[in-house]
Amino acid sequence: MNGPEIHIRFAPSLGLFVPAPRRTGRTAVTTDGVSTLGHVVESLGVPLTEVGALLADGRAVAPSHVPAHGEEIEVRGVERPQQVPGAPLRFLLDVHLGTLARRLRLLGVDAAYESEDIGDAALATRSAQERRVMLSRDRGLLRRRELWAGAYVYSHRPDDQLRDVLERFAPRLAPWTRCTACNGELTEAHKDEVRHHLEQGTERTYDVFARCTACGRVYWRGAHHSRLDTIVRTALRDFGDGTAA
Incomplete structure (x- = not known):
């Protein structure tokens, strides 16, 4: 220059x-x-x-x-918590942030996720079309003009990534209300309604179930519940006052 x-x-x-x-x-x-x-x-x-x-x-x-x-x-x-005006607070995560996407969904945060590398242009376009905040560690992606909004994820570690996003955006938390597989909303399901999805051991052991309204996946408090509950309790303790729309 x-x-x-x-x-x-x-x-x-x-x-x-x-x-x-x-x-x-x-x-x-x-x-x-x-x-x-x-x-x-x-x-x-x-x-x-x-x-x-x-x-x-x-x-x-x-x-x-x-x-x-x-x-x-x-x-x-940027000042924290960062305000994102003009739309409900929703996120889009790239292919490298699958664990973070599942943890956000576990907390009831609307977090779309691309499980395949569809390219920066397509991600930026989806961010704009759906008015989602793009979360990525790809600096080039975050410089694209098509983006509606974006944020750099500063850590490689999922625990730190989650804390960073919750601290930066203060989303409203509603644990156990979203499908961690597809981001759909969960609804309570009677055991008889989901019996055909269950293994015999699960059917005998558990009585409380939820089902995804989008993909049909069935949830219950199984072997991994304790680990997931720790993530939820920690998030609610430290960030439970999030009130972003």
Whole structure:
């Protein structure tokens, strides 16, 4: 770039995305004089999904702002809990976040999931069509203009991923109300209604069942219930006041 020089400072929370020399303090950047501030920020490695307020010489500006020579730019991280206006809070997760998708569903959070790699363009289009927040660790995907909204998932560990999403978006939790397999809603089912789906041991041992209204899968408190209940109890203890629509 050959044009105006600006000085830019990134919030510490954005240090993951920027080269080491730009992680602390104020650094000079030469722009081309026509690119927007949003483009400049993304060219330095930071997806706009992770950016909160943008300040130019102390005043709030939009990503469409074209920085002028000598401007002091401050790039802040998103405020938490993050508000997502204009639609019920729903998520879309890419192929690499299957465990996180199942745990969100366990908590009653609407979490669509692509079990196959359908490509960034298709994911971004679905996010826009269904007005879902795209959750991904793919920075390139989160830079796509088609996205309705998105968020970077900062950890590889499912426990930390779940905490990150719950802390960032504060979704309303309604455990045991969604199918962990397909995201459909669960309804109570009488034992006689689901008997033909059950093994003999299950039929003898359990009396309380639920069935997915979308895919028909049957649920009961089986061998894995204790582990799942721990996830639910921990989430309710730490994030049970979530009230996002």
